[in-house]
Amino acid sequence: MSSASPQAAVPVFNWFKYASPQTFFPLAGALAPWFAAIAAVLCVAGLYIGFFVAPTDAQQGESYRIIFIHVPAAWMSMLIYLAMAFWAGVGLAFNTRLSGMMATALAPTGAWFTFIALWTGALWGKPTWGTWWVWDARLTSELLLLFLYFGFMALQAAIDDPRRADKAGAVLALVGVINIPIIYFSVQWWNTLHQGSSVSLKSAPTMAMTMLTGMLVMVFAAWAYAIAAALWRVRCIILERERRSDWVRAYLGTAR
Amino acid sequence: MNWGSVSEFLAMGGKGLYVWGSYGVAFAVIALEIGLLVMRRHAAGKDQ
Numbered sequence: 001m002s003s004a005s006p007q008a009a010v011p012v013f014n015w016f017k018y019a020s021p022q023t024f025f026p027l028a029g030a031l032a033p034w035f036a037a038i039a040a041v042l043c044v045a046g047l048y049i050g051f052f053v054a055p056t057d058a059q060q061g062e063s064y065r066i067i068f069i070h071v072p073a074a075w076m077s078m079l080i081y082l083a084m085a086f087w088a089g090v091g092l093a094f095n096t097r098l099s100g101m102m103a104t105a106l107a108p109t110g111a112w113f114t115f116i117a118l119w120t121g122a123l124w125g126k127p128t129w130g131t132w133w134v135w136d137a138r139l140t141s142e143l144l145l146l147f148l149y150f151g152f153m154a155l156q157a158a159i160d161d162p163r164r165a166d167k168a169g170a171v172l173a174l175v176g177v178i179n180i181p182i183i184y185f186s187v188q189w190w191n192t193l194h195q196g197s198s199v200s201l202k203s204a205p206t207m208a209m210t211m212l213t214g215m216l217v218m219v220f221a222a223w224a225y226a227i228a229a230a231l232w233r234v235r236c237i238i239l240e241r242e243r244r245s246d247w248v249r250a251y252l253g254t255a256r
Numbered sequence: 257m258n259w260g261s262v263s264e265f266l267a268m269g270g271k272g273l274y275v276w277g278s279y280g281v282a283f284a285v286i287a288l289e290i291g292l293l294v295m296r297r298h299a300a301g302k303d304q
Contacts, residue, residue, distance in 0.1 A: 056258060062269035066278045073282065112289050120278040127274050232293045239300035252301045
């Protein structure tokens with residue numbers, strides 16, 4: 001606790017400094033607008049490439065252009081779940097308050113992206129397969145993901161004590177992680193109506209370069225948006241949960 | 257450039273309903289999420 005510790009002179013960036021809600025609150029507030037701006041710029045660029053540069057698909061015609069929103073949303077639905085489960089697990093293991101808040105902040109954004117993936121998938125399935133929905137492994141496991149997000153949020157909302165809510169939610173989130181590889185590999189493990197991956201780390205993408213570029217730009221836009229939304233939400237959660245603490249009272253001007 | 261006119265762009269080769277239905281709902285959802293965040297932040301206090 002001594003301020004004259006020998007380490008104090010070493011100019012290293014201390015990440016743990018931002019592990020408390022009080023120190024993370026202003027950092028999140030400073031970072032969020034930047035991620036939002038990056039998201040907006042990338043979104044405009046990605047949609048421009050997607051609609052005006054990328055050519056018409058030889059097989060599907062114009063309906064394939066749904067890919068520029070469908071694939072980023074579907075990837076984010078899985079990635080946000082992994083991030084949520086990661087923070088939930090960190091909170092469970094180290095009993096850090098901010099980790100649980102981060103997990104709680106990510107859940108609604110993940111659920112929205114899951115809904116977008118399912119909705120755009122249905123609107124893509126109709127002109128491509130002739131049906132809005134099939135109970136194939138990819139679609140069913142993605143729907144299960146939406147219910148996992150709902151379950152996480154409902155469970156947390158049902159428990160009054162935030163620390164207990166964090167713990168209960170964390171167990172659910174960690175058990176549900178098993179669904180993520182099932183979604184990802186479903187198109188390989190089962191014979192699905194849903195097509196296989198167009199992009200893979202192991203082989204060359206099976207798409208035109210401009211299509212791939214537009215899709216990846218939209219993926220980064222979705223990524224930046226999700227970070228901005230989660231940072232904004234975690235700031236709300238910090239204020240709500242810590243409103244009786246001295247620093248929040250001072251910040252809000254409600255100190256006696 | 258893929259489109260000869262605005263109406264051609266909106267028609268999306270006859271798939272306009274599906275393409276714009278996807279993007280319309282997706283961006284409506286994002287706008288809704290941002291709106292809910294603004295309201296929540298406002299309720300939490302000292303929103304500038």
